[in-house]
Amino acid sequence: MKKSRKDNRCLAYIEKTAFWEKNMKFSESLKKNSDFQKVYKRGKSYANRYLVLYVLKNGTECNRLGISISKKVGNSIVRHRLKRLIKEAYRLQEDIFYSGLDIVVIARMSAKGISYTETESALLHLGNLHSILKSIKKEEDD
Secondary structure, three states: OOOOHHHHHHHHHHHHHHHHHHHOOOEEEOOOHHHHHHHHHHOEEEEOOOEEEEEEEOOOOOEEEEEEEOOOOOOHHHHHHHHHHHHHHHHHHHHHEOOOEEEEEEEOHHHOOOOHHHHHHHHHHHHHHHOOEOOOOOOOOO
16 A cells, blocks of 8 residues: 555654654644744844844743745755754753743854854854853863
């Protein structure tokens, strides 16, 4: 018995969702337009050269991350690359963000060709401005 195209798409979606949930320990993705609008209207924003970060408390134990990249930034390849960089920078630094936040990251046009380290640095800089990063204790070995 052959699987229909719809079954394959559903299976791919489930695998993609499972991958996201497996790798994002304390976060979910922000998907609904109404959720984005709520963060834009009620949240606080800070910006740097590459990114704009909106933050709003959501009253839950987990964070929700939304990424928005305008078509003005570049074609779909450029936009998707930026989205992957931002998501990966957040995923690797997720432990140092306080929980219970809706976070929307907007990429500016100047972010078009930035590297991963610049993306991570920009995201952490904005996290510091918002005071949503936990303090990191440095252990010194003598």
